Structures are given as C-alpha cells and as structure tokens.
C-alpha cells in the first residue's frame with residue numbers, strides 16, 4: 218500500500234517522505250521534514266493534481282481506482298458566511314473531502330508553553346478540539362485568562378474549541394523533597410518520609426501532603442515512586458514517619474506520587490480521602506462561572522462522586538456541563554461499569570493508573586475501558602505520555618507512534634496531550650503527529666473494514682430508546698454499504714449523534730443542533746462534526762435548509778450522497794413522532 222520514498226520529480230515535492238494511496242482513492246503525501254508547517258501533515262490531492270505533479274503512471278496499480286473516482290476529493294472555496302460549521306472543519310472538508318476528515322478527536326493540555334493567543338490559535342488550526350486545564354497547576358486567574366482567550370478565538374475566528382477543567386483531586390504526593398527540580402535517589406540511601414513540616418536542612422527527607430499517608434503501612438512494604446521512577450523498602454516506622462531504603466535507584470520529580478505494595482499487590486490506604494476536596498469544589502464553582510464545557514473528575518472511585526457532582530451542577534447552572542470520570546485508581550477498576558454508566562464520558566488517565574496498577578496491565582486495562590465505553594455509548598479519551606519524548610524532542614519515538622495508533626485502532630474517541638503541549642517545546646508538532654497518525658490508522662481501519670466486527674450490547678430499554686438505537690445501527694450499516702459521502706443527523710442533546718458515532722461509520726457524521734452546549738459536548742465524539750444552526754419544528758425543512766446551505770457554500774455538491782437520520786414531525790393526521798432514514802443524492 219505504501220509507495221515508499223518515491224523519487225520526487227518536482228522540486229517542491231523533494232520533501233516528500235512517502236506517498237500512500239488508500240482504498241478511498243485518497244492519496245497521502247507525508248513530509249520528510251516536520252519542520253515545515255506547510256508540510257507538517259498528510260496532503261490529499263485529486264487525480265488532476267496527481268497527474269500534473271507526479272505523473273499518474275508512477276501510481277500504476279492505483280490508476281484504475283483513481284480514474285474511477287467519480288469526483289475529486291478536494292472542494293473549491295465557496296461563499297463567505299457561517300453555516301454553523303467551525304472554520305477548521307470547513308477548511309479540512311474543502312481541502313480533503315469527506316473521507317479526509319479526521320474522526321479521532323484531539324485534546325491539548327494548556328500550560329505555560331502554549332497559552333498565548335497565537336499559541337492557542339495555532340493549536341486550534343492544528344486540530345485541537347478540546348483545551349484541557351489541569352487545576353493541579355497554575356492559578357485560577359491564569360486559567361481564567363486562558364478560558365477567555367479560547368472563547369475570544371471561538372467567537373472571532375469561528376473556532377469551536379471546548380474547554381475542560383480537570384480537577385486536582387485528593388491524592389497523596391510529595392510536596393517537598395528539598396529541591397525545586399528532580400533529585401537523584403541512590404540505591405542503599407535511607408530517606409525519611411514525613412508529613413511534618415520540614416525545613417529543608419535535613420538531607421534525604423521528603424514531606425508528604427497528607428498526614429495519614431502511612432496509615433496501615435508496615436515495615437517490609439515496598440514503596441514505589443511514580444509507578445517505578447524509584448523503589449524503596451520500609452525499614453522503620455516511627456509514629457507516622459517512615460524510614461525507607463532505596464532498592465532501585467532513580468529520580469524524585471517535583472510532586473512525585475507514591476504507592477505501597479505488599480506481596481505484589483497494591484496496599485489500599487486512601488479511601489477516606491474524598492474524590493472532591495474543598496479546593497476541587499472551589500475549582501468547580503470557578504468552572505461554572507467561567508462557563509466551561511466539561512469537568513474531568515480526578516481519582517473517581519465510585520459512581521456516587523459523579524452523581525453527586527452532576528446533582529450539584531444541576532442546582533447551580535442551567536447550562537449543561539458534561540462530567541467525565543478519570544479512571545486512574547485501582548478502586549475505580551472494581552466499579553468501572555457503574556462509573557461509566559453514571560458519567561458523560563471517561564478519561565483513561567494512564568499517568569496515575571500506572572502508579573496504582575503494574576505497568577504491564579495498562580494496555581489491557583485501556584482496551585477494556587475503551588470497549589466498555591463503546592458498549593455503554595460513552596466517549597473515551599486516552600491520556601498521558603502518548604508522545605512523552607516530544608516534551609523534549611522534535612520527533613516521537615516509534616513506540617509512541619505505535620501507542621497512539623493502537624488507541625486509534627481501538628476506536629478511542631479522543632487522544633490527549635499533557636506535558637507535550639503544556640510545557641513542551643514542540644506542542645504543535647506533537648499535535649500534528651496525533652493528527653497524522655490517527656488519520657492514517659483510521660483509513661487503515663476503513664480499508665480493513667474493521668468496524669464491521671464491532672458488535673454491540675443493546676442499550677435501550679424503552680421502545681423509543683430501542684428504536685433510536687436500531688435506527689442508528691441500521692443507518693450506519695446502510696451508509697457503509699452504500700458508500701455515502703456523509704451522514705446528517707439533527708440532535709438536541711447529542712444522543713442520536715452518539716448512537717451513530719458508536720458504530721464508527723466510514724463517512725463523517727454532521728450533527729446539526731441548535732443548542733450550543735450540545736455542540737461543545739459533541740467535540741469529544743468520534744467522527745462527529747457538530748454544527749450550530751437554527752432548527753425549526755419542521756424536520757423536513759431543517760433537512761432541506763441544511764442541505765441547501767452546505768450546497769451554497771460548495772461543501773456538498775451534485776452527485777454527493779447524504780444519509781439523513783432525523784425525526785419526522787408529527788402532523789394533525791399523523792400525530793406520532795418517529796425517526797427516519799433517508800438517502801438523498803444532491804441534485
């Protein structure tokens with residue numbers, strides 16, 4: 218499939234790394250040099266461009282497919298004005314056509330390395346769908362400033378970037394180890410772990426943030442720093458202080474997290490810490506007043522904390538804010554289905570998960586969580602260390618690219634950057650690596666027809682719910698079998714869009730809504746492109762209006778086929794409302 222290292226005949230193609238053609242007749246060019254923003258991602262050309270640029274002969278095995286293509290995949294520029302589609306999706310659609318739209322959503326953690334207006338704009342143009350603010354770091358003023366910038370960009374540049382607040386949560390960690398940066402730990406050295414105030418004059422002393430940190434811990438227990446950055450054995454316990462001898466040398470990073478192990482199993486100890494601390498509640502209030510779109514709740518152990526927060530939100534604001542549960546503790550894995558059911562979505566927070574479960578279990582746990590989320594129709598974000606080496610280096614390791622590809626192959630809804638964007642020097646490049654890698658894996662999955670192997674647990678209980686679910690399952694089957702260009706759906710709360718997305722269709726799902734919260738919430742749904750439009754009570758007129766608008770902008774064209782899932786408006790003669798699937802060929 219990949220036509221490797223083609224000798225590029227034209228000078229401006231000399232940077233091409235490889236050329237690939239997929240079965241959708243999309244030709245991908247990859248830049249050799251990530252340094253050029255213009256060549257920083259795959260390119261899609263139509264066959265005319267191909268002929269003139271590199272000579273169609275060199276693509277002989279694919280010529281039939283290319284010639285048979287009923288139209289080029291690139292779209293001409295149309296009229297100005299808004300049709301409720303964000304500028305980035307519109308640009309991508311024009312450049313790449315329907316099948317060129319990336320399905321996997323991208324979340325970027327905003328930190329000091331990417332918080333100017335220009336940085337945020339570049340991330341938006343690079344494909345960021347959601348900006349994540351981690352309340353573990355920075356002040357509320359700093360976060361508010363970022364939120365305001367994002368909202369301004371959304372308004373002025375017609376972007377659609379959602380804002381996510383990620384709570385600090387209650388977790389035991391090191392607050393002071395005597396140095397502002399990392400400290401090397403030598404094998405055999407004995408360290409004092411204490412919750413007491415520590416003046417920094419004693420060497421080998423660490424202060425923990427919670428006085429009960431050593432409750433239930435015994436001499437002989439193993440103490441693991443950050444999931445393996447260094448290991449100790451507890452050699453003495455005096456009061457709540459622990460004297461620990463290093464058995465495996467390594468590093469203490471600022472804010473290092475630690476876990477205790479006995480007989481190869483995690484020692485459970487911090488249940489009494491509530492998932493939401495006093496500071497977290499204040500951060501939640503901050504998020505409500507800043508009108509964010511999602512809360513990601515750290516260290517959720519039980520569904521109750523999600524329900525509690527949702528109830529609180531319903532009394533505090535009329536704007537729906539979606540609540541995502543971060544799966545990052547051993548305890549949460551015991552209650553996984555309940556947590557997934559209770560939340561609006563999940564984040565596989567592999568950073569802290571790796572402190573609580575053995576690292577080799579993370580890939581299978583990730584796959585299980587991703588699977589359960591799709592079964593229960595909840596979006597899932599795979600997070601942490603996807604491209605960790607890019608915090609420092611301009612290219613990822615091969616293994617990191619393989620990790621990203623695996624998450625996409627598992628059909629995760631979204632991928633997240635942490636330090637890569639927050640503090641790294643190559644945040645935009647990291648984003649473009651996610652963009653390229655996910656696009657490539659998505660097209661491979663389509664070629665392999667992998668989504669046909671997805672089988673689904675039945676969700677609906679009531680008849681209307683079961684009907685909606687069946688309509689969406691069948692609609693996706695039809696859309697794939699007919700090879701339609703796009704799916705259109707009209708949705709108030711995003712439910713129908715999510716039921717379509719759950720089936721991971723080949724064509725993109727254009728989800729029209731008149732509710733801005735729904736629009737922003739759909740930014741984490743796989744393959745869904747949200748559009749904010751005025752919707753009337755007349756479903757048929759909504760359909761024709763949206764098709765006409767898209768057509769007038771040159772975004773859909775004659776011969777394009779659209780599969781439309783919509784409600785049918787009740788009339789005096791047919792007072793029942795029901796849903797329909799229609800296939801429309803644009804004339």
Ligand SMILES: Nc1ncnc2c1ncn2[C@@H]1O[C@H](COP(=O)(O)OP(=O)(O)O)[C@@H](O)[C@H]1O
Nearest residue numbers: 326327328329351353354355568635636639640
């Ligand atoms: N708002 C911020 N201010 C300063 N530094 C930040 C901010 N957000 C993130 N960072 C930095 O980026 C790193 C990676 O982000 P993240 O994964 O969210 O946090 P952590 O590593 O604490 O789990 C953090 O360790 C921190 O150094």
Ligand SMILES: C=C(OP(=O)(O)O)C(=O)O
Nearest residue numbers: 545566567568569600601
């Ligand atoms: C995403 C995570 O949470 P945080 O960065 O807040 O620790 C994680 O632990 O992987």
Ligand SMILES: [K+]
Nearest residue numbers: 383384385515
């Ligand atoms: K956090």
Ligand SMILES: [Mg+2]
Nearest residue numbers: 545566568569
């Ligand atoms: Mg975490």
